[in-house]
Amino acid sequence: MAEERGAAQRRFGMVAGETSGDLLAGAVLQGLRQADPGMACAGVGGPAMAAAGFDRWWDVSELSVMGYAEVLRAYPRLLRMRRALGDRLLDWRPDVFVGVDAPDFNLDLEARLRDGGIRVVHFVSPSIWAWRGERIEKIRRSVDHMLLVFPFEAEIYARAGIAATYVGHPLADAIPLQSDGEGARLRLGLDAGRTTVALLPGSRAGEVKHMGETFVRTAAWLHARRPDLQFVLPAAGQALYERLQETIAAMRLPDGLRLTLVQGRSHEALAAADSVLVASGTATLETALFRKPMVIAYRLAWLSHRIMRKRGYLPWIGLPNILAGEALVPEFIQDQATPEAMGAALLAQLDDDAGRQRIAARFEAMHHELRRDCAQQAAAVLMELTDGPRAHR
Structure with missing residues (x-):
């Protein structure tokens, strides 16, 4: 049975797969918190996300695995974790789920959540412009909306007919234009x-x-x-x-x-x-x-x-x-x-x-x-998606 909540509370599920993803997601969560101080957000994250009020069901370190050989060794554990996470998210029923990078883990999870009627956003495109361009088809099946951090990616998704918004890169906002x-x-x-x-x-x-x-x-x-x-x-x-x-x-x-x-x-x-x-x-x-x-x-x-x-x-x-x-x-x-x-x-x-x-x-x-004020732009997209009709059920 799905967990009950107040009718007005927005819920966001989120998964960050490594330290850099935690920093990216933390910036967006700050923007969401400014737009809706009462919102709830939970899933897999790290200290930057926790500082923005994120409820860590699992820590980001659980997903920080590098390379094919390393992933193969961790694969059974990651499968169990993804299954349990999917079950919990489907029960919790977030308005929007945001997968932050980590496409090898997130895209399959996103497909399951999308099939379960949860709106799905993926933040940070897989590097389909560098290699494994065929992943665009998996993205099409798994994601309702992409948040892009590099300007050249917008044309790729427009050609594929996938809704996407270039929001700039949060690191460009966080790092000063001049340093001492x-x-x-x-x-x-x-x-x-x-x-x-x-x-x-x-x-x-x-x-x-x-x-x-x-x-x-x-x-x-x-x-x-x-x-x-x-x-x-x-x-x-x-x-x-x-x-x-x-x-x-x-x-x-x-x-x-x-x-x-x-x-x-x-x-x-x-x-x-x-x-x-x-x-x-x-x-x-x-x-x-x-x-x-x-x-x-x-x-x-x-x-x-x-x-x-x-x-x-x-x-x-x-x-x-x-x-x-x-x-x-x-x-x-x-x-x-x-x-x-x-x-x-x-x-x-x-x-x-x-x-x-x-x-x-x-x-x-x-x-x-x-440098485009990524957190505010991404938060605006996510808030808009919580108010609109679901693109997929």
């Missing part, structure tokens, strides 16, 4: 006047497993050639902080290497940096919004990489290059992602003032294009 690098270095306990490289190996355990040690070894390689450099490594959460502490302690690093490990504070680290070594993902966009030159790296489990390579994707993996339509910053994938190669690319950036200014100008234009 010296102040950020001081707040992080760094030397305010020293050239700084930020290391961002990822926000998920699998990413840190594959890239964490390599990023630290890149710092050691750079130190041997530029001993004046300092490095800051923000860890996404307590568990990853402890894991990186153990990794660093087990390594034989050179004396004098200035490496500061901090918990969270990735935006301060980006503001503090002169250049950034970053794992492919949302953090590359954050780096661009801080207008910092970067080197992008990604390393998957062997099976995951073989499957992705066969299925095909764009010439670039980093969002800044995809948005720019060119190789604006260097990328290193799999065996290319060595300390020597990435270190040399970072040195080249640090030594090229004109190139750094050119990249910063491109990233500034990108920031303005994506």
Whole structure:
């Protein structure tokens, strides 16, 4: 039997699949809360969503699985979780369900909810413009409305006949147009006047497993050639902080290497940096919004990489290059992602003032294009959908 509620209370179901999704959803929830302080929202989320009054039935960490090999190991647990979540949402009867990114988990859940008469919105399009374009048909079956964070996606959905709204990117709203690098270095306990490289190996355990040690070894390689450099490594959460502490302690690093490990504070680290070594993902966009030159790296489990390579994707993996339509910053994938190669690319950036200014100008234009007050726009779409007739039963 469906749970009873007050006739006037709006309900939103929501699922975010990883740390970046939690941040995106948290921004939209703030907009919803401003529009309707009495609304209820529940499902799968993290601390940013909880801060906006979200009822976490499951924590976002339950879904933070990276790559095909890793997903295969977690698959039975994820299936059980999705089934239980679907049962609970169908009983709770939200006015609108919002799946935030995580398409491999959310689209099947969304199809079930839509068949059950619940209106479905998907926030953040799967990267059908990069690879697996056939997913557009699954999206058509599963979703009533798409909320798009990149401008070029609107034409794709218009051609497919799927209702969609470009709302801008919440990170472009959250990240200031200007940042104080010296102040950020001081707040992080760094030397305010020293050239700084930020290391961002990822926000998920699998990413840190594959890239964490390599990023630290890149710092050691750079130190041997530029001993004046300092490095800051923000860890996404307590568990990853402890894991990186153990990794660093087990390594034989050179004396004098200035490496500061901090918990969270990735935006301060980006503001503090002169250049950034970053794992492919949302953090590359954050780096661009801080207008910092970067080197992008990604390393998957062997099976995951073989499957992705066969299925095909764009010439670039980093969002800044995809948005720019060119190789604006260097990328290193799999065996290319060595300390020597990435270190040399970072040195080249640090030594090229004109190139750094050119990249910063491109990233500034990108920031303005994506800065559209996403939370308010997305909330307005969701509020409108709660008042309109259901598109599907």
